[in-house]
Amino acid sequence: MMDPAALAPARNILIAAVAPLDVPVKLVTSLGFGIDAYDGVNHVQVLENLAALDRDGGYLGAPSIPGTSREAALYRDAVADAQAATPDRPSIVQGQIAAATSGAFGDVRFTRRTGVGDLFVNPLMAIYFTVDLDKLAARCLYLDRIENTIGRRQVITRIQAFRDELLSARNPRAFPH
Numbered sequence: 001m002m003d004p005a006a007l008a009p010a011r012n013i014l015i016a017a018v019a020p021l022d023v024p025v026k027l028v029t030s031l032g033f034g035i036d037a038y039d040g041v042n043h044v045q046v047l048e049n050l051a052a053l054d055r056d057g058g059y060l061g062a063p064s065i066p067g068t069s070r071e072a073a074l075y076r077d078a079v080a081d082a083q084a085a086t087p088d089r090p091s092i093v094q095g096q097i098a099a100a101t102s103g104a105f106g107d108v109r110f111t112r113r114t115g116v117g118d119l120f121v122n123p124l125m126a127i128y129f130t131v132d133l134d135k136l137a138a139r140c141l142y143l144d145r146i147e148n149t150i151g152r153r154q155v156i157t158r159i160q161a162f163r164d165e166l167l168s169a170r171n172p173r174a175f176p177h
Contacts, residue, residue, distance in 0.1 A: 012143070015133065016146050029129070044175050056135050057135065096119060
């Protein structure tokens with residue numbers, strides 16, 4: 001079973017929308033491992049979910065963006081351009097990934113939007129974890145509940161209601177290393 005906390009609501013909506021499409025290849029690629037901790041995602045559970053997908057043949061690998069690569073430089077340039085175009089609302093997620101591709105580590109601040117709490121920029125944020133979308137969707141037991149939703153709040157409410165119904169919800173735990 002895919003734990004609802006392992007993916008942010010916006011990604012759940014995208015999985016639900018794309019899963020029924022009749023196309024030959026459907027992949028989900030996630031960049032920025034660790035960033036969603038501030039939204040309540042337990043990354044030990046994310047790793048458990050990736051292991052389960054691997055057992056099912058749905059985990060397809062994890063390449064990274066080396067900091068000295070052309071791709072990393074272009075990514076950082078794109079993030080800088082986007083932040084310049086939206087100075088009042090720069091993307092914290094993209095900023096952290098860009099910082100990770102430049103070798104930054106720890107509590108790296110690049111905007112006032114980060115609020116309180118420490119950021120934890122690290123090299124894992126520059127790794128693309130890729131899975132087969134159909135196998136991911138098959139493990140996500142609440143997708144039918146977020147069909148016909150309107151807005152992020154309604155998705156979050158329905159996912160939480162699903163979690164509340166689970167008799168054996170997984171308890172979050174700290175990364176053991």
